[in-house]
Amino acid sequence: MKGKVAVMTEPEKMIFEEYDLPKASKGSVLVKVIRTNVCGSELHIWKGFHPTKKSGVMGHEMVGEIIELGEDVTTDYAGQPIKVGDRIAAAYFLTCKKCKNCLQGYFNICDNAYEYWSKEAHEYPHFHGSFATHYYIHPYQYFYKVPDNIPNEVAASANCALxxxxxxxxxxxxxxxxxxxxxxxxxxxxxxxxxxxxxxxxxxxxxxxxxxxxxxxxxxxxxxxxxxxxxxxxxxxxxxxxxxxxxxxxxxxxxxxxxxxxxxxxxxxxxxxxxxxxxxxxxxxxxxxxxxxxxxxxxxxxxIIRYQPWYLYKSLQFLSNNINQYPFSNILNCNFTLDDISEALEASFNRGVTRASIEIQ
CATH class of the missing domain: 3.40.50.720 (NAD(P)-binding Rossmann-like Domain)
Structure with missing residues (x-):
């Protein structure tokens, strides 16, 4: 099977590329992206303001459905059993547990946080960002099962904004x-x-x-x-x-x-x-x-940059407990598809929408 990836060749220029789906290696998870949102970080990249990332796969706010579990992956990072077909959300950065910052407990500023996110799409396993049909979750990338009562578009916001x-x-x-x-x-x-x-x-x-x-x-x-x-x-x-x-x-x-x-x-x-x-x-x-x-x-x-990765679990619990208290879905404009990525980015930059959400079909 093949999957499709949105690739920014340079600021404000987007193309699509197809790659064979990678196998989930030991400790990894391959998911089908269900929803992905446009975060302010993407806008900085899209407009050329990011200090290092000038091209490549974009997107990091997402909820996905597990299609393959790597060897030894039987639970999420909270110890909850998982299986193919479950919805999960993943921290968009790595926690290597070996660099000087991780050794001091500052997992949110891990020196290797963007080891894969910074790669170009042609580099295996290709699906480095969530503006794609699939997303590859690496070892040391925290992920959690999404509670059943959280809608897809809301769950997609948990791993960054919330x-x-x-x-x-x-x-x-x-x-x-x-x-x-x-x-x-x-x-x-x-x-x-x-x-x-x-x-x-x-x-x-x-x-x-x-x-x-x-x-x-x-x-x-x-x-x-x-x-x-x-x-x-x-x-x-x-x-x-x-x-x-x-x-x-x-x-x-x-x-x-x-x-x-x-x-x-x-x-x-x-x-x-x-x-x-x-x-x-x-x-x-x-x-x-x-x-x-x-x-x-x-x-x-x-x-504050990023977050301690277990805050994603806390955020999912917060959403589950307050899903009827606040109109989380109203934050999002959900009328975009993967083919509309450029339009979603421009609408977000111009404040035409509060937060664009892309449904991956």
């Missing part, structure tokens, strides 16, 4: 009754809103797109601030201070990918607060920043 913000929120130490400002109401921001609300926090969401802010309310946002209505930094700071008794937010989380948002966040946070930056991932994109204000406020800034 897991990343879940990890970031726990890293922030957010507590019941705290106030968090979430900068950005895209897929990451909406998932972060749901997690923060479940933690018992007061949630303020800032974005420039009105329909995203309306959706944020359905995910539990207590206050939404439109950058159209409050167009200056001073106005947005004033609104946050008014809501927090002139103190500022306990936690601010940047999920926009816009450097200027990072500079703004320091003004929204209280003295002694924590700032979690996840959205800005492209080196060399600069903004003016007030380090003196940061120091005088005693703000702790933490950059």
């Amino acid at each position: 897991s990343q913000v879940y990890y970031g929120i726990e890293q922030s130490g957010l507590k019941y009754g705290d106030t968090i400002v979430i900068q950005g109401a895209g897929g990451l921001g909406l998932n972060a809103t749901a997690v923060a609300k479940t933690f018992g926090a007061n949630v303020i969401v800032i974005d420039a797109v009105e329909n995203r802010l309306e959706l944020a309310k359905k995910f539990g946002a207590d206050i939404t601030l439109s950058m159209t209505d409050y167009s200056s930094l001073e106005e947005r700071v004033e609104k946050v201070l008014a809501y927090t008794n002139n103190i500022g937010a306990d936690v601010v989380m940047e999920l926009t990918g816009v450097p200027a948002a990072f500079a703004e966040g320091i003004h929204l946070i209280k003295s002694g607060g924590k700032y979690i930056s996840i959205g800005n991932i492209s080196p060399g994109k600069l903004t003016e920043f007030d380090p003196g204000l940061m120091t005088r406020k005693g703000v702790e800034i933490k950059g």
